[in-house]
Amino acid sequence: MIPEFHPVWPFFIAALLMPVTRGALRKAVLLAAPIIGGLQFFGMELDVSRHMTLMGLELTPYRADSLSFIFGIAFHIGAFLSILFALRVRDTLQQISGLLYVGAALGVVFAGDFLTLFIQWELLGLTSAGLIFASRTPEAVANGLRYLVYQVLSGVMLTAGALMLWLNTGELSFEAMELGSAATWFVFLAFGIKAGFPLLHNWIPDSYPAGTPTGSVFLCIFTTKAAIYALARGFPGTELLIYIGATMAFFPIFYAIIENNLRRVLSYSIINQLGFMLVGVGIGTELALNGTAAHAFAHIIYKSLLFMSMGAVLQQAGTVSAVRLGGLYRRMPWTATFCIVGAASISAFPLLSGFVSKAMIMTALVQTDHVFIWLVMLFASAGVLEHAGIKIPYFGFFSDSGQARPESVNNAGEAPLNMLLAMGLGAFLCIAIGVWPQGLYALLPYGGDYWPYEMGHVVTQMQLLFFATLAIVWMHRSGRYPAEIPSTNLDADWLTRRLVPAFARRAHARMAAIYERLGNGLWQAGSTLIMRSVDRGLGRAWSVSGMVLWALAVFTAVLIVGLRY
Amino acid sequence: MNDPAHHSGGWADNPVVRRRIRIALYVLCALLLIVELFVSRTGHNRIESIPLMYAVYGFGSLVFAVVVARGLRALVRRDEDYYDS
Numbered sequence: 342m343i344p345e346f347h348p349v350w351p352f353f354i355a356a357l358l359m360p361v362t363r364g365a366l367r368k369a370v371l372l373a374a375p376i377i378g379g380l381q382f383f384g385m386e387l388d389v390s391r392h393m394t395l396m397g398l399e400l401t402p403y404r405a406d407s408l409s410f411i412f413g414i415a416f417h418i419g420a421f422l423s424i425l426f427a428l429r430v431r432d433t434l435q436q437i438s439g440l441l442y443v444g445a446a447l448g449v450v451f452a453g454d455f456l457t458l459f460i461q462w463e464l465l466g467l468t469s470a471g472l473i474f475a476s477r478t479p480e481a482v483a484n485g486l487r488y489l490v491y492q493v494l495s496g497v498m499l500t501a502g503a504l505m506l507w508l509n510t511g512e513l514s515f516e517a518m519e520l521g522s523a524a525t526w527f528v529f530l531a532f533g534i535k536a537g538f539p540l541l542h543n544w545i546p547d548s549y550p551a552g553t554p555t556g557s558v559f560l561c562i563f564t565t566k567a568a569i570y571a572l573a574r575g576f577p578g579t580e581l582l583i584y585i586g587a588t589m590a591f592f593p594i595f596y597a598i599i600e601n602n603l604r605r606v607l608s609y610s611i612i613n614q615l616g617f618m619l620v621g622v623g624i625g626t627e628l629a630l631n632g633t634a635a636h637a638f639a640h641i642i643y644k645s646l647l648f649m650s651m652g653a654v655l656q657q658a659g660t661v662s663a664v665r666l667g668g669l670y671r672r673m674p675w676t677a678t679f680c681i682v683g684a685a686s687i688s689a690f691p692l693l694s695g696f697v698s699k700a701m702i703m704t705a706l707v708q709t710d711h712v713f714i715w716l717v718m719l720f721a722s723a724g725v726l727e728h729a730g731i732k733i734p735y736f737g738f739f740s741d742s743g744q745a746r747p748e749s750v751n752n753a754g755e756a757p758l759n760m761l762l763a764m765g766l767g768a769f770l771c772i773a774i775g776v777w778p779q780g781l782y783a784l785l786p787y788g789g790d791y792w793p794y795e796m797g798h799v800v801t802q803m804q805l806l807f808f809a810t811l812a813i814v815w816m817h818r819s820g821r822y823p824a825e826i827p828s829t830n831l832d833a834d835w836l837t838r839r840l841v842p843a844f845a846r847r848a849h850a851r852m853a854a855i856y857e858r859l860g861n862g863l864w865q866a867g868s869t870l871i872m873r874s875v876d877r878g879l880g881r882a883w884s885v886s887g888m889v890l891w892a893l894a895v896f897t898a899v900l901i902v903g904l905r906y
Numbered sequence: 907m908n909d910p911a912h913h914s915g916g917w918a919d920n921p922v923v924r925r926r927i928r929i930a931l932y933v934l935c936a937l938l939l940i941v942e943l944f945v946s947r948t949g950h951n952r953i954e955s956i957p958l959m960y961a962v963y964g965f966g967s968l969v970f971a972v973v974v975a976r977g978l979r980a981l982v983r984r985d986e987d988y989y990d991s
Contacts, residue, residue, distance in 0.1 A: 596978070598972060670918055671916040720963075720971075800942055801959075802960070809968045828983045829987070
């Protein structure tokens with residue numbers, strides 16, 4: 342019998358042990374963390390809280406109920422898969438980052454008050470950046486810094502919101518809220534940044550393709566799903582989330598079609614999937630919230646499986662650029678097979694995990710008469726098939742673009758055993774959940790009966806998917822399907838990396854002219870300094886001082902607004 | 907490693923196999939349309955009970971998605987090193 346402990350500890354302790362262990366022992370410690378942590382979920386007592394008092398504040402660092410339970414299990418499965426996949430990595434930075442990151446995600450899921458939540462929320466952002474920095478290229482460093490700006494901004498907004506809530510009510514406990522006050526809006530948007538709300542989403546397709554081949558597997562699991570948990574906990578039934586979710590399910594489809602970097606395609610696909618989960622939170626009925634939890638659970642497995650397959654391709658073949666890949670199915674047959682299972686799962690083919698989870702959200706939409714949103718999500722379902730279901734496996738393994746392929750692709754070998762085991766386990770779970778959905782449904786947070794395998798539903802879903810496939814085949818063969826082209830596709834990042842700096846530059850020129858007339862030399866020196874950093878920082882990929890400066894400015898502004906209340 | 911014969915050696919590069927896969931898809935699509943006639947549909951809303959709705963919508967969705975994506979590409983495509991310059 343394992344003594345009771347907070348779920349973060351196995352991961353934090355394992356992280357502490359990394360510098361003092363080596364070789365096989367280190368691998369054993371890495372694998373032990375999710376196993377020991379996971380065992381706790383058998384017979385876990387629910388609706389239990391642990392309280393403590395810190396400087397007069399009543400804190401709840403541990404609150405276990407049915408919602409934290411299912412996310413906790415999903416996170417342990419995700420942690421085990423990504424640790425197994427990364428087992429041969431010899432990089433202490435990545436191992437410590439990964440372990441702390443998983444621990445922080447569990448800290449979020451079991452936090453019962455805003456102070457605990459804030460600490461874990463910030464830790465989630467800071468530790469995960471290590472998995473991007475670990476690529477150790479100048480681009481990755483710039484990427485990691487841009488990533489951190491979003492993460493820190495989210496943390497600052499959470500602080501502001503929580504502080505205002507505390508000053509207004511004297512309460513720090515993290516329970517369901519309603520949008521209305523400035524405080525709840527701050528909390529909502531703080532969660533929204535990490536959940537990839539439209540216009541705040543850009544850090545996902547920007548940084549996830551920049552992580553190490555194994556690091557991005559960690560990244561794709563925890564941050565966004567911790568945010569989904571936080572929104573499901575804090576804002577269930579908030580109608581606005583239905584529209585936000587539908588937008589998120591909708592627009593990434595077009596970006597995914599024209600994107601050439603396959604890990605970026607998967608990143609856009611994450612936003613699309615988060616959209617489904619947010620629609621569930623927005624509807625807020627028991628079936629819908631169960632659907633969100635189930636979809637997050639299934640998504641964690643199939644999305645990490647897809648990121649693992651592309652990570653394996655990146656490691657073995659040296660690229661995930663669609664125009665450079667081709668014919669890898671012969672050199673990496675197992676990876677290709679597992680990738681296809683993941684791709685079919687995310688596309689929600691019957692007998693696979695995506696089908697049994699997404700169906701709940703779609704049914705909830707129909708039940709609550711959201712006909713238009715239902716049609717949008719049906720379109721989004723067909724779109725998933727295109728970019729994640731067909732594009733990823735096809736361009737990853739089967740395409741023959743006729744262009745010269747690099748030697749690294751032509752000579753790539755199958756992924757090592759630990760990677761194959763992790764992918765195989767992921768693929769097994771995708772099938773197991775699809776074939777035996779009772780197992781997943783037993784973990785769901787709220788009551789109610791649901792059964793996805795109704796004949797009419799199966800047939801209509803197959804029609805949707807196979808006729809969508811037919812459309813792709815037709816467009817591909819008739820040359821209507823857009824060719825793969827390596828490019829930068831402008832997204833919301835253009836606002837922060839081009840528009841804002843350009844605007845600031847013009848404003849500065851105007852101001853400088855005015856002040857020059859006034860002869861204020863000191864002002865000019867100061868503002869020139871700031872402008873130079875803005876210019877260098879936000880504008881370019883080489884963004885260091887400017888980024889930090891911007892984050893600091895926003896930090897201060899938000900805190901001032903926050904404290905005024 | 908770069909000779910064309912080497913690349914076209916795998917089963918999935920064989921035109922016959924590719925054609926068979928396509929034919930299987932066509933047959934499956936046709937079967938799904940036939941099966942629909944025999945399945946009692948418990949449509950929850952009006953749109954769901956329109957015959958062939960899912961087949962048409964699935965096909966139409968992808969055509970729409972690709973058309974819009976081509977337009978989007980014309981609008982947002984830049985050089986790969988756009989942000990580095």
